[in-house]
Amino acid sequence: MPKDFLQGARDHYDCVVIGSGLAGLTAANTLARSGQSVLLLEQHYKLGGMATWFKRPGGHIFDISLHGFPFGMVKSCRRYWTREIADSIVQLKNIRFDNPMFSLTTTFNRDDFTRLLVEQFAIPAATVRAFFDTARGMNFFDDQSTTVGQLFERFFPGRQDVIRLLMEPITYANGSTLEDPAISYGIVFSNFMSKGVFTFEGGTDRLIKLMHAELLRSGVDVRIKCDVEKILVREGRVTGVRVNGREISARSVVSNSNVKTTIFHLVGKEHFDRTFCQDAEAVRLNNSSCQVYMALKPGEELDEGLGDLLFSSTAPLFRTDLLLSRNVTSRTFSFYYPRTRPGSNRSLIVSSTNARYQDWADLSAEEYEASKQDLVETTLDALAKYVPDIRAKLDHAEASTPLTFRHYTKHMEGASFGTKFEGLAVSRAIPQQIGGLYHAGSVGIIMSGWLGAMNYGVIVANDVDSWLMKTGSPQTSPTATVL
Amino acid sequence: MTPAEIKEVILDILEDIAPDEDLSGLKEDVPLREQLELDSMDFLDIVMELRKRYRVQIPEDDYVELSTMQSTVKYLAPLMKDLQKA
Ligand SMILES: Cc1cc2nc3c(=O)[nH]c(=O)nc-3n(C[C@H](O)[C@H](O)[C@H](O)COP(=O)(O)OP(=O)(O)OC[C@H]3O[C@@H](n4cnc5c(N)ncnc54)[C@H](O)[C@@H]3O)c2cc1C
Numbered sequence: 001m002p003k004d005f006l007q008g009a010r011d012h013y014d015c016v017v018i019g020s021g022l023a024g025l026t027a028a029n030t031l032a033r034s035g036q037s038v039l040l041l042e043q044h045y046k047l048g049g050m051a052t053w054f055k056r057p058g059g060h061i062f063d064i065s066l067h068g069f070p071f072g073m074v075k076s077c078r079r080y081w082t083r084e085i086a087d088s089i090v091q092l093k094n095i096r097f098d099n100p101m102f103s104l105t106t107t108f109n110r111d112d113f114t115r116l117l118v119e120q121f122a123i124p125a126a127t128v129r130a131f132f133d134t135a136r137g138m139n140f141f142d143d144q145s146t147t148v149g150q151l152f153e154r155f156f157p158g159r160q161d162v163i164r165l166l167m168e169p170i171t172y173a174n175g176s177t178l179e180d181p182a183i184s185y186g187i188v189f190s191n192f193m194s195k196g197v198f199t200f201e202g203g204t205d206r207l208i209k210l211m212h213a214e215l216l217r218s219g220v221d222v223r224i225k226c227d228v229e230k231i232l233v234r235e236g237r238v239t240g241v242r243v244n245g246r247e248i249s250a251r252s253v254v255s256n257s258n259v260k261t262t263i264f265h266l267v268g269k270e271h272f273d274r275t276f277c278q279d280a281e282a283v284r285l286n287n288s289s290c291q292v293y294m295a296l297k298p299g300e301e302l303d304e305g306l307g308d309l310l311f312s313s314t315a316p317l318f319r320t321d322l323l324l325s326r327n328v329t330s331r332t333f334s335f336y337y338p339r340t341r342p343g344s345n346r347s348l349i350v351s352s353t354n355a356r357y358q359d360w361a362d363l364s365a366e367e368y369e370a371s372k373q374d375l376v377e378t379t380l381d382a383l384a385k386y387v388p389d390i391r392a393k394l395d396h397a398e399a400s401t402p403l404t405f406r407h408y409t410k411h412m413e414g415a416s417f418g419t420k421f422e423g424l425a426v427s428r429a430i431p432q433q434i435g436g437l438y439h440a441g442s443v444g445i446i447m448s449g450w451l452g453a454m455n456y457g458v459i460v461a462n463d464v465d466s467w468l469m470k471t472g473s474p475q476t477s478p479t480a481t482v483l
Numbered sequence: 484m485t486p487a488e489i490k491e492v493i494l495d496i497l498e499d500i501a502p503d504e505d506l507s508g509l510k511e512d513v514p515l516r517e518q519l520e521l522d523s524m525d526f527l528d529i530v531m532e533l534r535k536r537y538r539v540q541i542p543e544d545d546y547v548e549l550s551t552m553q554s555t556v557k558y559l560a561p562l563m564k565d566l567q568k569a
Contacts, residue, residue, distance in 0.1 A: 034535050079500075079528065455524055462531050466540060 005225040005244060012249045013039040013221070014468055016241050018228045018266070019256030021049025021409070022450055023440040025211055026080050026457030027254050027464070032218035034465045039250070040220050041243055043227035048208040049256070049409055050416070051450060056396050060295035060346060063204045064400075067172075067334045067352065068092055068197035068309055069450040076454050085210050088201045092308035095197055097168070098386075099313040099330075101161040109196045113166075121162055131155040136194070138186030144421070148185040149178035164318035168311050169193075172332045174417045174448050175286040175354055177320035181421050184445040191451065197309065203341050231255065231266045231437065238436040251471065252436040252464050256457075258411045259283065259419060259427050259439050272433045276426075283423045286448070287324055288402030288414035290360075292351040292379040297395040302347045306335050306386055314382075326359045328375075331382060349387075351379045357402040357413035372399040417449070418442025431463065436471070438464055486556050488568045493555055496532045500525050511553045533559075537566050 014036035017028040025047065028040045046052060050065045078086035095108040104120060106112045110132055117123040134155075148167070156162040163178075170176055170188055200207045215222050230242040231253055240249035255262040263272065263280045272280070296302070313330035315322055323330050336348040363371060376399050383390050402414035424444025431438055440460035442448035447456040484492070494506055497519070504519050515521055526549055533539045539562050541549075548558035 030531075034531070076524070458524065458531075459527060462527055465531070465534060469534065469538065469540065 005223055006246055013037045015252045015464055016250040017254045020047040021256050021441055021453060022051050023453040023457035024256030026454045027440045027461040028220045029215055029218050030080055030458050030461035031464060032220045036468055038220045040222045041226040041228055042224050045224050047212055051204055053204040058395055060396055061203060062293040066199060066204050068199055070191045071195035071198055072191055072451050073198060080458055082214055089198050090201050092197045092199050094307035096307040096310045100316045101164055107196055110194045113193060127155055135186040136190040138183045142183050144181045146182040148180050148182050151182040160317060171320050171323055174445050176445050184421050187446045233271045233434055236435055238434055252467055254438045254440050254460060254464060256441045259423055259443050260412055262439050276433055280426050283426050284420040285413050285415040286417040286419055287354045288357050288405055289416045290353050290355040290375060291400045292376055293398055294349045294394060295396040296347045296393045299345050300393040302335055309334055323354045324356050328353050355402050360401045360403055375399045421445055436467060484563045484566050484568050486560055489556050489559050489563055496529055500528050512551050514550045536569060
């Protein structure tokens, strides 16, 4: 008989959380801390979703989405997780750009961007200040018709180089383009580019291990290899889930699965009204990614002068559509020195590019393998500009594509960063359609990335907790449910 | 709870949320946001703590009432008057 991954699970919970991405994990932990009984179901054999890693023979550990996150993670980890997690967050101080327009190194904070824009790009200090203040002052309720492109044109007319400096990292961080609403840029930009770029010491594996331990301490029932087939709904209210062939009832469900998958596959459109379905249908998914993972031989070192993150490009101009092309001219390199995992003697490099699912989905098996190999080779060629003897130092290299991301996270089209802006309103409107059903996970650009996903998990947990209290049976004390 | 006790509750919560801030000189009628480094997640935390500790529900539309200490206490007074301070 196959192993029963639900062995010992109860028949009823206050809340079932589907998916253990950072939003799902954080929602589950927050709800359990508020005294709710929580079941967390993850289809993969690992927790973390996109916040993940993999191991290769020879002791190499590759991080997938640990290139950098904003300072705000410190506060969110301290508050919604533990002091130990928060205290492991360290700054990446050398962020580099190298493209035909400029080459520079920055600490990636407001002061340093101001210095660069004034000294190297000859922009008046007052303009820089006005731009930063405008970006920071933007909030969700502002006008949504102004685009990122228009915002730049207002402050830096005709300055392609300035746009590249201010936009390229954000495009990599969340796939946004010059056509997206300026407010999404403003919110992400002021989070990201005000206090520098940070990473997690010990790697993603350590973070997720610490989170797992904390979930158990909070009382969450954590289950892997539990693929939720259906969210159960009766008379406009959620009643539970069907998972691994078993029905489990719940007063609320939080889906951390892709928002469109949640609506159209896990629930089914017959449970939503027509206008809502049209809005949900119209939500555009964000792009996917390709990555190349390269490990140096044990003990081989990288010169720290390479920096931590390098935005490199050979494209003469910055165009967000070019960044998606399979004919890659722009890559972000993350250099991982042994200090990433203190005690290790490994140096690794991960190259990331944005990519379109369609470009990879229709290849034959041979074409697909050949394209992956080509991606590895061209990446090594590009890297040789910075690490001339890379091929001699190399121990292992392989590539991932949009299909890889789809396989592991079940995101439609392997979407790396959830949805475009309109996805947030649809995600927020789900509970008005079906009582007790919520979505938490990368949507709307601003709620994506490690910090965005985590904070969105908390925002949704607050809604769920409030719903549970409003609809709650007063006698369910924590002890009563244990018996 | 009396208004004075409610104020103490809020200060307790703020102390947890902003451990590095000095709360002794907080002005009653000036927005908290102008005196402390608080963002929208911090206000959400205040709401969550009040629900956790006292089962007080604050609907999203009412979050604006939490602007100053004075307005917060005034808003919470009728909701918390029958509760005992923990
Ligand atoms: C290549 C790449 C690089 C990135 N780099 C960075 C970076 O440097 N910094 C940063 O901040 N962000 C980065 N991101 C983005 C960041 O990783 C994501 O925004 C964030 O981790 C998403 O979290 P989430 O909670 O939305 O869900 P996800 O991580 O997408 O998790 C969803 C989970 O739900 C599970 N699931 C789905 N359906 C079911 C089902 N039916 N039953 C059970 N489980 C299910 C999936 O298996 C998955 O574990 C990167 C992303 C990618 C792809």
